[in-house]
Structures are given as C-alpha cells and as structure tokens.
Amino acid sequence: MKQFNVGIVGYGWAAGAHIAAINAGSLGQVTAVCSSRKLDAAEVSAKHGCPIKTYNDYAAMLADPDIHVVSICTYHRCHKDQIIAAARAGKHIIAEKPLAQNLAGLQDVECAVQQAGVKLCVCFELRFAEQFRTIRALIDEGKLGKLHYGEVDYFHGIGPWYPGFKWYHTTEDGVSSFLLAGCHAMDALLMCLDGEVSEVFAYSTASANPVFGSYEYPSTTAAMLKFKDGKIGKAASVLDCIQPYYFHTHLIGSEGAVLDDKFSGPDKQWTKLPYQPVDSGDVSDHPYKTEFDAFFESIARGTAMPLTGLTDAIRTHEVIFAADRSWQQKRPVKLTEIQQ
Numbered sequence: 001m002k003q004f005n006v007g008i009v010g011y012g013w014a015a016g017a018h019i020a021a022i023n024a025g026s027l028g029q030v031t032a033v034c035s036s037r038k039l040d041a042a043e044v045s046a047k048h049g050c051p052i053k054t055y056n057d058y059a060a061m062l063a064d065p066d067i068h069v070v071s072i073c074t075y076h077r078c079h080k081d082q083i084i085a086a087a088r089a090g091k092h093i094i095a096e097k098p099l100a101q102n103l104a105g106l107q108d109v110e111c112a113v114q115q116a117g118v119k120l121c122v123c124f125e126l127r128f129a130e131q132f133r134t135i136r137a138l139i140d141e142g143k144l145g146k147l148h149y150g151e152v153d154y155f156h157g158i159g160p161w162y163p164g165f166k167w168y169h170t171t172e173d174g175v176s177s178f179l180l181a182g183c184h185a186m187d188a189l190l191m192c193l194d195g196e197v198s199e200v201f202a203y204s205t206a207s208a209n210p211v212f213g214s215y216e217y218p219s220t221t222a223a224m225l226k227f228k229d230g231k232i233g234k235a236a237s238v239l240d241c242i243q244p245y246y247f248h249t250h251l252i253g254s255e256g257a258v259l260d261d262k263f264s265g266p267d268k269q270w271t272k273l274p275y276q277p278v279d280s281g282d283v284s285d286h287p288y289k290t291e292f293d294a295f296f297e298s299i300a301r302g303t304a305m306p307l308t309g310l311t312d313a314i315r316t317h318e319v320i321f322a323a324d325r326s327w328q329q330k331r332p333v334k335l336t337e338i339q340q
Contacts, residue, residue, distance in 0.1 A: 004296055006094075007032035007067040009058055009082060010074035011039065013163050014096055014123075014283050018071050019048050021288035027296035028069065034061045058082065062089040069299070072096060076173045076180075080105040087116035092299055094121045094292065097183055099313060101175050103321050103338060106314065113310055121295035121305050122313035124187040126247075128290040130275040132188055135251065135258055139192065143265065145255030150193045153236040153248040154185035156281045159211050171216040177204070178221055178320045181281075182237020185247065186323070187316040189225070189235045191307070192251055197319050199226040199334050202326040207240035215240070223323040235323075247278040 006028050008015050015033070022028045033044055034055040041054040055061040062070065062085060070086040071094040072079055080100040086093050093113070099122060100106040113120050126132060138144060158168060158181065167173040174180040190197070204218035212219055219240040225233040251258045255266065261277045262270040280286075291308060298305045322333040 002027055002029040004028045004068045005031040005066050006069045006071055007061045008071045009034045011035035015073040017283040021292050024289050025293045032061055034058050083109050084112040087112040087118050092119045096123045098179050106317050110314055119299055120310045122308050124308045125286045125288050125291045126184050126188055127191055127307040128287040129278050131277050134275050144253030147253040148231050149252040151234040151250050152185045152189040154182040155238045155241050155246040157241045158239045169215045176217050176324045177219055177237040177239050186235045189233050193231055193233050196228045197225050197335050198228045199332050200322040200326050201332040202323040204327040212240040245281050
C-alpha cells in the first residue's frame with residue numbers, strides 16, 4: 001500500500017491522465033472516482049489495474065476518511081466550489097486549472113485553502129517539463145545574464161474536432177482564451193521572468209474562419225506585461241490557428257538568449273539544448289507524474305509544494321484576470337486593482 005489514497009472527481013480526458021500519473025508514482029494511488037455518470041466499480045478497477053470505489057455523490061467521497069487527497073478534473077465552472085469543499089473536508093488537493101473563473105472566486109479559494117491548512121497542487125504542469133526546468137536552470141546559473149524581455153505564446157487550434165470543445169467554446173466554462181488554455185503560456189512566462197508584474201495591457205481578436213465561429217469569447221488574446229523591476233514580457237493565447245501546436249518561447253538577457261530549444265551566448269551562435277520542446281496539447285503527454293510526485297513528497301515532508309503551489313498559482317491567475325479586464329475595458333490594468 002502506498003502512503004496517500006486519492007479520490008478523483010470528474011471522469012473524463014484529464015482524469016485518465018491523472019490516474020495513470022498518480023498510480024505510476026511511489027507515494028500515491030487512486031482508490032476512488034466520483035462522476036456524474038453511473039460507473040461500474042469493477043470495470044473502472046479493471047481498466048486502471050487497481051481497486052477503485054465509485055461515487056456519484058462528491059460529499060460522500062469527501063466524507064471517506066481513507067481518502068487523503070482529492071484530484072479535481074471536472075468542468076471549469078465546478079472547480080471553485082469543489083476545491084473549497086475539499087479544503088473544508090481536510091483533504092489535500094490536486095486541481096486542474098483554473099482555480100476559479102473570476103477574481104472573487106479566486107479569493108474564496110485562497111482563503112479556504114489557507115484556513116484549512118491543506119496543501120494545493122495546481123496543474124500548471126509545464127513548469128515541470130524538461131524544457132522549462134532546463135531554462136530555469138540556465139537563468140539561475142546566470143547563463144542569460146539579467147533578463148529584460150521574454151515572450152511565451154500558446155498556439156493551439158482548438159475547434160469542433162477537439163475533445164471538450166462543446167464546453168470549451170462557451171463563456172460558462174471557457175471564459176476567455178487565456179483562462180481556458182493560454183494560461184500555460186502566461187504561467188511559463190511568469191516562472192521564467194520572475195518578479196512582480198505592475199501593469200498589463202491586452203488586446204483580443206478572432207479568426208474569420210467559420211470553423212471557430214461558435215466561440216463565445218475572443219479566441220485570440222495577446223498581453224504585454226510590465227514588471228516592477230523594469231522587465232517587459234509578452235504572452236499570447238491563440239486558439240483559432242490553422243497550424244500544428246506550438247509553444248513559442250523566447251527569452252532575452254544581457255548575456256544570452258533562449259529560443260525554444262536553442263541557446264545563444266556571447267558567440268551569438270545557436271546551440272541545441274538537450275530537451276524536446278513542449279509540442280503537444282494532449283494531456284497524456286504532459287509531465288503530470290513529475291509534478292504529482294513532487295506534490296506527494298511535499299505532503300510527506302510537510303514542506304511547500306514547489307513551482308505549482310497556491311502562491312504561484314494565485315499570481316498567475318491574477319495576471320490573467322488583469323489581462324482579461326484590460327481587453328474588455330480597453331485600457332491598461334494595474335495589478336494593484338486586481339490584488340485589492
């Protein structure tokens with residue numbers, strides 16, 4: 001038996017990736033699944049190769065004293081209330097992004113998690129991708145010098161062919177281009193540039209291709225970030241592109257630069273870095289196992305969750321809410337507006 005029993009709420013595409021990643025680690029095991037659908041426990045157990053109870057009642061699963069961690073893989077509109085309920089039940093939490101769909105909800109989540117004293121792991125899992133771990137190491141080693149500019153952009157054509165599009169395209173669940181998916185780009189940018197953002201200015205637009213016409217919000221958004229220490233950054237979320245998935249990354253420092261999987265130093269020559277760049281929107285390709293292993297280890301040791309804990313996730317959400325307010329109100333938005 002492993003140390004931590006995990007209950008999954010929501011049994012869709014993301015849940016399958018969570019179950020595989022959790023069970024592949026040494027500390028966590030999935031022992032329960034809660035779904036709005038009626039599930040056969042024997043079938044679910046056989047599919048995942050371990051004994052799994054099934055629930056239709058989330059409160060009943062939270063009441064199970066044998067469950068230590070809850071992993072939330074439901075519709076985005078459900079995340080806030082389910083996180084708060086799990087925190088109040090004393091469960092540690094793995095939560096798919098977003099934590100909440102608006103600023104008030106984000107503040108409610110932050111308060112609930114802090115008051116309960118539980119640990120939270122937010123699925124900004126690309127921080128654990130080899131690409132960004134290597135880039136962060138280069139920055140920490142001073143290979144780029146002092147960073148002054150960076151851009152990370154999310155290009156992923158999400159149309160009717162994509163799993164979940166029937167709810168992704170709605171304001172009820174998708175909310176905005178950044179909150180739906182481009183949040184990974186914003187989060188990676190904030191990890192790389194570090195420091196406090198003081199102001200955000202964003203624009204939005206949309207493709208003329210009718211295949212993307214059912215989006216209820218602008219499917220492309222680009223945001224410029226001004227940092228308190230003088231750095232500037234740019235993040236874009238483009239859901240209506242006709243091209244392969246591309247996670248563009250370009251960082252500029254006083255001594256060097258990184259472009260996707262290449263590094264340039266004083267010789268001004270590109271050299272290949274030793275990783276495969278992030279190149280897939282498929283959740284099965286994401287580094288969940290590395291992230292979840294770190295989470296279970298943090299619980300076992302009583303230490304803070306590295307990289308994707310509550311504090312970092314709140315910061316990313318606040319900048320996204322500032323960007324969305326900017327394009328909606330057609331003006332720059334100071335982070336103090338959001339944080340107040």
